[in-house]
Amino acid sequence: MGDRNRRPHRPGRLDRSEVVVSSIDQYNPAPTTEVPERFENPGLEENLPRLTDADSGARKRAERLVLILFTLSILASIGAVVGYFAIPLDNTLGNVRLSTLVLGLGLGIGFFGIGAAAIHWAKAVMFYYERIELRHPTESDPETKQVAAQMMIDGVNESGIARRPVLKGAIAGAAALAPLPILVPLIGNLGDDWDVSKFKHTIWGETPEGTYGTLPDGSRGRRLARDPEDTPIKASDVTIGSVFHVIPQGLNDEEDFYEEKAKSVVLLVRVDPRVLKERPERADWSYDGIVAYSKICTHVGCPVALYEQQTHHLLCPCHQSTFDVTDEAKVVFGPAKRPLPQLPIAVDDEGYLVARSDFTEPIGPSYWERLK
Structure with missing residues (x-):
């Protein structure tokens, strides 16, 4: 069996069995075999013809x-x-x-x-x-x-x-x-609309018929709906540690559906209200530990959709930018330079979550008309 698998010996090439490496150890201080000073160039292997x-x-x-x-x-x-x-x-x-x-x-x-x-x-x-x-x-x-x-x-x-x-x-x-x-x-797509000012506003600030709820002060707010089912979300349905992918209710009926969805997608999370760090002017932007942030990463616009329940961190899968949900989605790691924009929310007279207003700052990554 050993001879069958052995490669044929070619002239000019030394067989491995003929080369013995010299060694000196404590038991045999003299070399057992002399090593040649140089090996002859064996040349290229024989070129075997192909079937073609x-x-x-x-x-x-x-x-x-x-x-x-x-x-x-x-x-x-x-x-x-x-x-x-x-x-x-x-x-x-x-x-x-x-x-x-x-x-x-x-x-x-x-x-x-x-x-x-x-x-x-x-x-x-x-x-x-x-x-x-x-x-x-x-x-x-x-x-x-x-x-x-x-x-x-x-x-x-x-x-x-x-x-x-x-x-x-x-x-x-x-x-x-x-x-x-x-x-x-x-x-x-070169002839498309390149008006970047449109990124400063989303349809969260619009309240067409059938998509809004009424707040205690009489104002309207667009209801938060599950993505993609477009069903409104009650505050009682959001338990601590749960995550909802959110779109504005009625978004599926919009003429520019994909353009508006690309700007309006939101991640909704509920945490223990005691761990939230909120500035006084943002105290009414959340509801009983429920906070909503834009899903569009502020680095290059990838969807931020990975939530670590124990650390309350949101992770962007593209470049690992990490945001702290309990601290106004501030950046704790990665290349992003600013927090995720927060969507101010409240509860309407029927118990559904609604947006109090549009985002207060442009969503997505920085671009040439922005200061940061």
């Missing part, structure tokens, strides 16, 4: 597979672009998911097809052998440069690109179309 080198049929099949992979990449890229225009991005959650799925699959399959085709071409179609090129520390002479240029020309010829126009066209088409699923949506 000896069989023209196998070579043709390999070329067809490469062509199929490039074609698959082209079709996937085209499909992603068509899907972007064909699937409407309305308030239907299914359409958003389908559009995202089509774009993702188009990008993934498109780039995978290019990579797989390039690897298979190199392994099965291109001329395959190992070559050694010595590096020189100084500039080469003109003759050496000419040899290097000729080697590059030979490499292009050996790849077979010039002799295979169909594959050459497939490469060009796949490489040209693969970036389109990224570029087309990007270019298509």
Whole structure:
């Protein structure tokens, strides 16, 4: 069994069994075997021919597979672009998911097809052998440069690109179309509204019919609703340690649903009122230990949705910014530079949680028109 798994001995290469490392120890101070001063360069291993080198049929099949992979990449890229225009991005959650799925699959399959085709071409179609090129520390002479240029020309010829126009066209088409699923949506959004002042206000301050509750002083407040069910939340339903993902009630009926939701999402938490650290001017922003903060991280806008019940910390999963719920969501760790904006809340005459007003500061990360 041992001889069967043993590699054949090649001329010029020392067998491991022939090399004995000298050692000196306390029992045998003299070396047991003399070590050669240098080992001869064994050279490159013998280049074994591939099936595609000896069989023209196998070579043709390999070329067809490469062509199929490039074609698959082209079709996937085209499909992603068509899907972007064909699937409407309305308030239907299914359409958003389908559009995202089509774009993702188009990008993934498109780039995978290019990579797989390039690897298979190199392994099965291109001329395959190992070559050694010595590096020189100084500039080469003109003759050496000419040899290097000729080697590059030979490499292009050996790849077979010039002799295979169909594959050459497939490469060009796949490489040209693969970036389109990224570029087309990007270019298509260049004409959108870039008015950053809209981030200073959300629909929490609006109270259309059927979405508000009445406070004891007679004012209106938009009700807090579960996301995505859009059902209002009673204060009695929020127990200590519980967390609710919140949206303004009636948000699903808004025309600009996704834009408004991106600004209005809130995380609602209830803690023991005795551990809250509130400034006097914010004493009425919470209700019996229930506090509400924007879910949009003040670093780069990721959703802050991980709550550590024991430490009362909110964690952003993107860059680990950490906010203390009991201390006005101040930053205790990470790259964020300011606390999460707090949504002032109260309870209406029916026991539902409502927003007393909009956020008192812009939500999300800092941008060029803000001082901090």
